[in-house]
Amino acid sequence: MTSTADAPRPPGRPRSVRADEAIIEATLDLLAEGSTIEAISVEAIAARAGVGKATIYRRWAGKDALLHDALRTLKGEPPQPSGRSVREDLVALVGAVGQNIDPRAAKIMPCLVPNVKRNAEHYALYQSIVEPRRAVMREVLRRGIRDGELRPDIDVEVTLALITGPLLIQRMLNWNPDLDETTLPARVVDQVLAGIQAR
């Protein structure tokens, strides 16, 4: 005679985690197969995931919230700063710029990118993914100023664009075929730290 509390849990992950994953996977599959952000529907995602629409609405406020979570899984989590030095943290963070951990990103991102400036829904989605990553870098720069590693008069927002821009244009466009993506993060950070003006 076993009470409910003592009953062994069924093997594998709990059902709700499996459903969440199936819903995210279905969303990414549909996007990778060519569904646009506008056209994709909660109905289609539910059908593909083998769940009811109610299961989706129990977990996400709506399509935008689900798309946000789905696109975020393409990129993975941003690296956590170790705090040892500004240079080390920036090189790690810059190395993750424009990187995706999911191969479906190669199909999904090029369709999202050209619409980012033309469509408010795409733009909000894009910013909801980009801004938290900028925030991590911003905090590293502010810590560097507090700790005296960086000059107190630096233009923090421009510095974020300086360290991000080269990696983004290189990974998105192969902007300069003579630049090597693997060494670029350290070269960018070193040049931004040192400046180029003669002293």
Place this chain on the structure above:
Amino acid sequence: MTSTADAPRPPGRPRSVRADEAIIEATLDLLAEGSTIEAISVEAIAARAGVGKATIYRRWAGKDALLHDALRTLKGEPPQPSGRSVREDLVALVGAVGQNIDPRAAKIMPCLVPNVKRNAEHYALYQSIVEPRRAVMREVLRRGIRDGELRPDIDVEVTLALITGPLLIQRMLNWNPDLDETTLPARVVDQVLAGIQAR
């Protein structure tokens, strides 16, 4: 009695210039209406321009050469460095990054950009437009090193990416909505010149 040499020229531009312009305009119109780089044909361009195919092939070696010239007219000529100072020249050159002088660019460029990394023909076309602009900036940096305005050990190729990247991601994606595009070129150049490291 008038000799041929004395005959007044017909008013307006010579016929060949008008034909060149009509062909370029027809190419840009077709691209702006949704023709892809792959699908657009010399036949369709000739028909739209009201010229024969032979007229096009007399002026351009083929479709790629014509597309190159057509896309180049979207951007206009890069600013010519004044030579007064590295800062002044870089601010002017960086100000032109991601800028187009023709309104059809807003329809054409977003379709070209996502294909640049996936399609060798698009990529060659893209580089044929971008590399001459990089070359002008590169020469300004090299002049700055020769004249002692810049440190001799700077990483020239990375510096090109540093000054170009922020404007490109901002104009292409409005990457950080808190950055103002009009003041960004000077802020970028000043920060790259000075560096951010405490001295």
